[in-house]
Amino acid sequence: MTNSTGYLIVAYVGAAVLYGLYVLWLRVQERKLGRREP
Amino acid sequence: MKTDAQQQPVGELRPDAIAGPSSGSRRRLWGIATLVMLPILLGMAFFYAPEDANQGAAQRIFYIHVPSAWIGFLAFFVVFVASIAFLATGKRTWDDTAASAAEVGVIFTTGVLVTGPLWGRPVWGVYWTWDPRLTSFLMLWLIYLSYIVLRGYVPEPIRRAKFSAVLGIVGFLDVPIVYLSARWWRSEHPTQFVVEGGDLPGKMLVTLLVGIATFTFLFLYLLSVRRSVARLRAQRELEGVAR
Numbered sequence: 001m002t003n004s005t006g007y008l009i010v011a012y013v014g015a016a017v018l019y020g021l022y023v024l025w026l027r028v029q030e031r032k033l034g035r036r037e038p
Numbered sequence: 039m040k041t042d043a044q045q046q047p048v049g050e051l052r053p054d055a056i057a058g059p060s061s062g063s064r065r066r067l068w069g070i071a072t073l074v075m076l077p078i079l080l081g082m083a084f085f086y087a088p089e090d091a092n093q094g095a096a097q098r099i100f101y102i103h104v105p106s107a108w109i110g111f112l113a114f115f116v117v118f119v120a121s122i123a124f125l126a127t128g129k130r131t132w133d134d135t136a137a138s139a140a141e142v143g144v145i146f147t148t149g150v151l152v153t154g155p156l157w158g159r160p161v162w163g164v165y166w167t168w169d170p171r172l173t174s175f176l177m178l179w180l181i182y183l184s185y186i187v188l189r190g191y192v193p194e195p196i197r198r199a200k201f202s203a204v205l206g207i208v209g210f211l212d213v214p215i216v217y218l219s220a221r222w223w224r225s226e227h228p229t230q231f232v233v234e235g236g237d238l239p240g241k242m243l244v245t246l247l248v249g250i251a252t253f254t255f256l257f258l259y260l261l262s263v264r265r266s267v268a269r270l271r272a273q274r275e276l277e278g279v280a281r
Contacts, residue, residue: 003044011103012099022146026267030263033271033273035130
C-alpha cells in the first residue's frame with residue numbers, strides 16, 4: 001500500500017473547499033437578492 | 039379529483055412560503071453547532087480514532103466520506119417527501135424545500151465523489167472502478183444534477199415545480215439501490231459499518247457518529263440558507279410580475 005497521508009490531506013482540504021465555497025456562494029446570493037432595488 | 043393547486047391557472051403557485059421570514063435564530067443555532075462540532079470532528083478523526091492496520095492514514099477519509107453520503111441520502115429523502123407534499127397541496131413552500139434539498143444533496147454527494155477516489159487510490163490502487171456501489175451512486179448524483187438542470191430550463195413556475203417533483207420522487211428510487219447494491223451484486227466497496235452487526239471498533243464508531251452529527255448540523259444550516267435564497271427569488275419573481 002502506498003503512503004496515503006497525502007491523499008488524506010487532499011480529501012479533507014477538498015471537502016473544506018467544496019462546502020466552504022458553497023456556503024460563501026449562498027450567502028452572496030442571499031445578500032444580492034435581499035438588497036432591494038431603489 | 040383535482041387538487042386546489044391543479045385547478046389554478048398555469049403560472050400560479052400558492053405563495054404561502056413567501057409570507058413568513060426565515061427562522062434566523064434556528065439557522066444561527068445550526069451554524070454555531072457546525073462551527074463547534076467541526077474542530078471536534080477533526081481532532082477525533084486525526085488524533086482520537088486509531089489508525090487502521092490495513093488501510094493506514096487513508097482510512098481516516100471515512101469520517102467525512104460516510105457522513106457526506108448519509109446526509110446526501112437524507113437530503114434526497116427530503117426532496118422525495120417535499121415533492122409528494124407539493125403534488126398533494128400545490129404549496130410553493132414544498133417546491134422551495136425540494137429544490138433547496140436537491141441542491142444541498144448534490145453538494146454532499148459531490149463531497150462523496152471527491153473523497154471516495156482519494157480513498158480508493160491508496161487502498162484499491164485505482165481512483166475509480168465501475169463497481170455496482172460506485173456506479174449506482176454516480177447515477178444518483180447525475181439524476182439530481184439533472185433535477186437542477188431541469189429547473190433551470192423550465193421558466194414557467196408551476197410546470198417547473200410539477201416536472202421537478204416527479205423527477206424528485208422517481209429519482210429517490212435509486213437511493214435504496216445504492217444502499218443494497220453491495221449486497222445484490224459483488225461489490226468491492228466496504229459496507230455494514232454500524233448496522234447489521236458491523237465490527238467497527240468503538241473509537242472509530244464514536245468518531246463516525248460525531249461526523250454524522252456534524253454533517254447533520256451543516257445540512258440543516260445549508261438547507262436553511264438555501265431556502266431563504268429560494269424565498270427571496272420568489273419575492274423578486276412576484277415583484278417582476280407586478281411591475
